[in-house]
Amino acid sequence: MTRTSRTFYWMVVPAFVLFFVFHTIPVLQGVFYSFTDYAGYGDWSFVGFDNYANIFGDERIRDSYLFTFQFAILSTVLVNILALAIAVGLNAKIRFRTALRGIFFLPNVMSILVVGYIFNYLFSYSLPYLGAKLGSETFSTSILANEDLAWLAIVVFAVWNATAFAVILYLAGLQTIPTELYEAAAIDGAGAWRQFRRITFPLIAAFFTINMVLSLKNFLNVFDHIIPLTDGGPGTATESISLVIYRGGFQGGDFAYQTANAVLFFIVIVAFSLFQLRILMRREVRA
C-alpha cells in the first residue's frame, strides 16, 4: 500500500481537532456533569446516579417526554402522508408544476420562529373569530390557551413547515422512477391506486425510510415551534424535552440535573432511530 501523503493529514487534522473540541468534549462534559450536582457555577461534588433517579420521579420531565413523543409521532405521520400526496400530485400531468413546487417549498426558506409568531396571531385571533361565527364552542376561544388542544396547534404549524422539505425529498425519489413502468402498467390496465401501491411506493421505499427517520428526529428536538406559539404553556402543557432542558439548565440553575436529562434524551433518540430504521428497512426489503 502506498504511503498516505502528509497533505491528506493536514486536510483532516484541523477539522478533527476543532470537531473534538467543540462537539466531542461538550458531549463528554455533559455526561460527566450528569453525575454531579453542578449548578453551572461554583463548587460541585459527585452524586452518582442521583440525577437519573430523580428524573424518573419528576412529573414535569415525564410530561415533557409524553408531550414530545405524542407531538413527534403525530407530526411525522401527517407530514409523510401529506408530503407524499403532494409530491405525487406535483409529479403527475399538471400545469404550473414549477411554480407550484416553488410555493410548496417556500416554508422551508422562512425562519420557524418568525413564521411561528404569524401563526400565533392566526390561532389566537383569526381562528376564534371564525369559530365564533360558525358557532363552535371549542374554537371560539384561542386554542393556544386550551390545555388539551394547544399541542394540536403546534402539530398543525410543524406539519405546515416540515412538509415543504419532505415534498422535495419525495419528488427527488419519484423522479428516479422511469416513466415506462407506468406506461406498461397502464397498458396492463392498472388504475392509479394500483400503480401507486405496486410501483411508486415500493420504488421510493428508501426515501420513505429517510423521511420518516429524519422527520421524527427533527420533531423530537422540537424547540423553535413552541417558543412563538405557546412558550410551553398553558402552564407546562406544551413543554418539549429541549425546552425543559433549556429552561432548567439556563434559568433554573439545574445545570447538572438537566444534562442528565439530556443524556437520557440522547439514549432515547438513538434507540428510537435504530428501532425505526430496523422496522422500516425490513419492510423495505419485503416490499
Added chain:
Amino acid sequence: MTTDALTRSTPPAAGEAEPPPPRRRLWPGRNRDPRESFRVNWWLTALMCVLSLTVLIPLYFAIVTALKTPEELTGSGFGLPADPRWANFAEAWELTNFPRAALNSALITVGAVVLTLLTNSMVAYAISRNWHRRRFRILFFYFVSALFVPFPIIMLPVVKQTSLLFMDNQIGLIFLYTVYGLALNVFIYVGYLNSVPRELEEAAMTEGASIWTTFWRIIFPLLAPINATVGILTCLWAWNDFLLPLVVLSAPDAQTLPLVQYVFQGQFSTNYTLAFSSYLMALAPLVLVYLFAQRWVISGVMRGSVK
C-alpha cells in the same frame, strides 16, 4: 450516475430557461415543451393550486396585517387595510435596529457558507481518497455519528466553552456552524466524491501537481453542483437558526434577525402591526433570493438527497 439522471429528468431543467411567472401563457392548449405534450390533468392542477393556498394564506395575512393601523385589527384579520400604512415598516426598522440585526445575520450566514464550502469539501476529499485506510474510515463515521447527537446534550457545556474562549460572538457562531456542519456535509460530499472519476487528478499528479493544487484546481471546481447543495443547506440553517444564537451570543448588539423579534414580546398586544412589519422584513431577504433562484435552490436540495 444518479445525479445526472436526476437533473435531466427534472422537469424545469428541460426547456424553461426564463424565470418562473407562467402568466404569459394564456392558451393552455399550446405546448411549450415536448414533455408537456401529454393531456394536462386540470382537476389535479386545480386541486394542487388550492392546496398551495395553505402556504400562501399565512403570508397574505402577514402582509395585510403589516400594513394596517392597530384600529383596523378586527374580525378575522383577512380584510385589506383601508389605507396601507407603510410607516409601520419604518418604525419597526427603528425599533429592532434592523440594519444591525440584518448585518449580523448576513455576516454569520456568509461566513458560515464560505468557510463550510472551503473546509468541509477538503476534509471529505481527504477521506474519500483514503477510504482504504482505516483511520480515515473511522474519521468518517466519527463525524457522521454526530448526526444522532441531539443539540440539548451539548448545549449547556458549549455555552460555557464559547464564553471561556471569547467565542460568544458572530465569529464564534461561524466556527460552530462550520464545525457542526461537518456531520452532514462530509456525508454528502463523500457520497458525491466517490462517483467522481479519478483519471483527471491522477493525470494532474503524474504531471507533478501536488495534492493541494490538484484539489483546489481540479476537484473543487468539479464539486460545483454539490457545493451548491451544501451552500444552500448551510445558508438556510445559519440564517434561520434560533437556538444556537440564542444561547451562544451574549452581547445584545450581536443579535441576529430571529432573535430581535423578541422585542415585540413584552408589548405584544399593542404592537401587532409593527411586529408583523418586522417579521416580514426578517423573512424578506432570503425569500427574495429564493424567488429569483427558486429552481436552482430546489434542484440543489434534491441533488443532496439522491446519492
